[in-house]
Amino acid sequence: MTEQQAMTPAAERVLEVVEQLFYDKGIHAVGVDMIAAEAGVTKKTLYDRFGSKDAIVRLYLERRDARWRDHVTAIVEQPGRFGPRRRVLLMFDALESWMAAENPRGCAFVNALAELPDPDHPARPAIADEKQWVLDYLRQLVRDTGARNPRKLAASLFMLFEGAAVAASLDVVAGAVAGARDAARQLLDAAL
Amino acid sequence: MTEQQAMTPAAERVLEVVEQLFYDKGIHAVGVDMIAAEAGVTKKTLYDRFGSKDAIVRLYLERRDARWRDHVTAIVEQPGRFGPRRRVLLMFDALESWMAAENPRGCAFVNALAELPDPDHPARPAIADEKQWVLDYLRQLVRDTGARNPRKLAASLFMLFEGAAVAASLDVVAGAVAGARDAARQLLDAAL
């Protein structure tokens, strides 16, 4: 992640609007002029603060990732202490509320990857980090349940997780995330 | 799908090159000048044949979908007659060979959706059709096994399927598709 050096008010406004613009319209479809206009900022300021559009894209993904991790951990690690098995399934509850509230167009990182084929693009590490974090988090949760073959099980849950996000955004399966959670429960219980 | 009216040689060349260009670089990143140059065709010819870039995008997705369906059915319905249970799992074998041969950057339709947020874009039906076909195909295969709750099971397999494609393209899980197939087998056998 990043070390969030203090942003000026104008820079903060830019990062707020790009989160909406990039996600809703796609990265290529949003030009710097639109960003500046929407944030009520001049392009001069924009380039003084960030240096390039690519840098803004990177920050967009890093900030979204941070919000996403906060969302997940707030639900999975909520006090009241659910058991390990329940915590695994809470991951899918977190996904469900995230999809409804912030993710109707699917995973922002998968979408960004589609638009940024260049492996050397400065925003690529942010994409890889988000996915690795989800996988690692699932691995830890699964390990805590004492299930057999936790690495492999976590990988399966990860794929259900990503697939549920795709299915929900495509609106081709009703109750996609709930269905994924049921399948996850079945796989989990079979390994306990 | 489309009724493939005869394409002129130049038009055929255009559709061949855009399949590569759009998939590898993304739709927005490929301009009509690049397409024309790469196909060895003038822009005049390009617009005489297709009318707009959007129409080319639609044809790109429809043709990729056709190739994909051919690939799947050739493997799942190969003579030699596998049983229904085995045919369900053959879907994942088809995905595995497709990923290796043609899909390193993930599902072209998911990627296209990321770049085409406009619900009225002429290429959107092609995206919806491909996903609906996969889901329907899985439903039929599952129904043939006589499994309980075939609709729900097919939805779970669909999500494993899409998630495997994401995981494989992100290269975050080793042997993603094989892992998804194992999970699918487990879910399937539990419902028989």
Added chain:
DNA sequence: TTGACGGTAAACAGATCGGTATAGTACGAC
């Protein structure tokens, strides 16, 4: 009080975007 900092305003580069226009060539069918 001076000068660095964050900012506005607005013009400007050079390239590329999707799409159109004009002019002309090669070729097969009737």
Added chain:
DNA sequence: GTCGTACTATACCGATCTGTTTACCGTCAA
């Protein structure tokens, strides 16, 4: 031998792309 079709070549359109530049205005701290 003429007509229609498919095509090349090239220039152009207005808009938009990322990015730069010049000039100026506050505020606040040393």
